[in-house]
Amino acid sequence: MTSLIEDYVNRVDFDSYEDFHKNFKITYPDNFNFGFDVIDKYAEIDPEKIALIWTNDEDEKHTFTFSDVKKYSNKIANFFTKKGIKKGDKVMLTLKNRYEFWFTMVALHKIGAVAIPATHMLKLHDIDFRIKNANVKLIVTVEEDRLIPDYEEAQKELGTDLVKCVIERDLDGWINFNKAIEEESDEFERPTGDDEVLADDISLIYFTSGTSGLPKMVAHKQTYGLGHIPTAKYWHKVEEDGIHHTAADTGWGKAVWGNFYGQWIAGSAVFIYDYDRFNGIKLLEKVIENKVNTFCAPPTIYRFLIKENIKGYDFSNIHHVTTAGEPLPPEVSKRFKEISGLRIKEGFGQTETVLTIATFDWIDAKLGSIGKPSPLFDVKLLNENDEEVDIGQEGEICIDVSHGISPGLFKEYYKNPEKQAAQWHDGYYHCGDTAWKDEDGYIHFIGRNDDIIKSSGYRIGPYEVESAVLSHESVSNCAITAYPDEIRGQIVKATIILQPGYEGSEELKKEIQNHVKRVTAPYKYPRLIEFVDEIPETISGKIRRVEIRNNDNKKE
Known part of the structure; x- marks a missing residue:
């Protein structure tokens, strides 16, 4: 050896x-x-x-x-x-x-x-x-x-x-x-x-x-x-x-x-x-x-x-x-x-x-x-x-x-x-x-500085919300981003790819929202959900949240 x-x-x-x-x-x-x-x-x-x-x-x-x-x-x-x-x-x-x-x-x-x-x-x-x-x-x-x-x-x-x-x-x-x-x-x-x-x-x-x-x-x-x-x-x-x-x-x-x-x-x-x-x-x-x-x-x-x-x-x-x-x-x-x-x-x-x-x-x-x-x-x-x-x-x-x-x-x-x-x-x-x-010296990751969502005075990291959304049985993949809002400044948006066998509906959106409220702090739940077939990624497989945000801003 x-x-x-x-x-x-x-x-x-x-x-x-x-x-x-x-x-x-x-x-x-x-x-x-x-x-x-x-x-x-x-x-x-x-x-x-x-x-x-x-x-x-x-x-x-x-x-x-x-x-x-x-x-x-x-x-x-x-x-x-x-x-x-x-x-x-x-x-x-x-x-x-x-x-x-x-x-x-x-x-x-x-x-x-x-x-x-x-x-x-x-x-x-x-x-x-x-x-x-x-x-x-x-x-x-x-x-x-x-x-x-x-x-x-x-x-x-x-x-x-x-x-x-x-x-x-x-x-x-x-x-x-x-x-x-x-x-x-x-x-x-x-x-x-x-x-x-x-x-x-x-x-x-x-x-x-x-x-x-x-x-x-x-x-x-x-x-x-x-x-x-x-x-x-x-x-x-x-x-x-x-x-x-x-x-x-x-x-x-x-x-x-x-x-x-x-x-x-x-x-x-x-x-x-x-x-x-x-x-x-x-x-x-x-x-x-x-x-x-x-x-x-x-x-x-x-x-x-x-x-x-x-x-x-x-x-x-x-x-x-x-x-x-x-x-x-x-x-x-x-x-x-x-x-x-x-x-x-x-x-x-x-x-x-x-x-x-x-x-x-x-x-x-x-x-x-x-x-x-x-x-x-x-x-x-x-x-x-x-x-x-x-x-x-x-x-x-x-x-x-x-x-x-x-x-x-x-x-x-x-x-x-x-x-x-x-x-x-x-x-x-x-x-x-x-x-x-935390008090034990462990470090908890929130997100890239540009990806932090600032909503009604709260700062929300995308990963913790993505984790909550992904734990729902219908979700295959998910990207969490900030969406502009006149009252709150920004709200949490979930862009979701569904598992085979599921179809997007208002009822499913509500079910996912309630699920997130149960598994994490309720203020973090996605107020806006969009079902998609594809989420933009870099060639290394990382989610391009900036592209989602830019596309949303164009819609405004």
């Missing part, structure tokens, strides 16, 4: 959350490089240690050791170098959950090039925007929907010299990625001199999902991966030589939160299911079949699972489950525990951060709470004057950076000094989310 976690932390074991929060520290050299210092070191000291277990809908299965990851990442690094990719160059990846993603990310870290993971669901204007604004030099993609023609059209529109690589295909104008890398050497020397990769260099850029406005480029340093040690070790509770799975496509930041950096540093393998079309039951079956020990998924997946017939499934190999991405409806948490015996532990973070607040190992899950702050960040809830609010009062989640910047907090909004100045000032990074803290 081997783990490299002790190379980067002052201590591994802690007696309590208080001990952890006060004493946990991450240390690293000035030239830290995840590719060489983690992957290649594992390949040296324990070459047969399992890194990645991969399967797909055709029941293909591959198991890769750290020695394999070293070999393939070196081949890719040599290929990229021959194509002119060097330190600081941008490489865009639309690889779904192909195993090549993991090798390629490691290769880019070794070179010091900048990875830009993206979803395969991008449209032409999304691709144009990313290639132009990030100055992308090379892409590696799967052949999916219109990705290939859209990349070609984007290259034509932008007039850019773009190296285009596709997985396992022979296409005109494209390099067959798998054939190309097989021809390369599996040895790659660590760069030195001007090419040496330093801990403060940019390694990764994510485009925010853009719930309002255009996506921003969030640039992370080489130390970003180290910032995920608390994510994996003390929240996911990954096991040394165990198997972890986080349900996430590689286009989203959640994929490297849960299936890459922290898990490997802490000594766990990761399991990847590369599906064509999502099916929650099939995912659960794959997780059980492959003996996954620790599991993380967004609340939507847990919500799907409890509505299916999963009684009788064997959860005995799964020891710990977690969730993040949006608040977990208490009803979902209760029902999943009844079925599986497992309590879901919540976490909170952003594209700009690693895990920031969570129900860590030593503390019990409290329904409605996202947990307590990570030791990496000095989290404070501040009012509009940057003053810390009292217990029970609402404040913006902020990170105090006046005493230094921890690994895991982003370096900058790339090429966007205005956004940087707006969010990062007066010694704080302002997250833009509102929350309150």
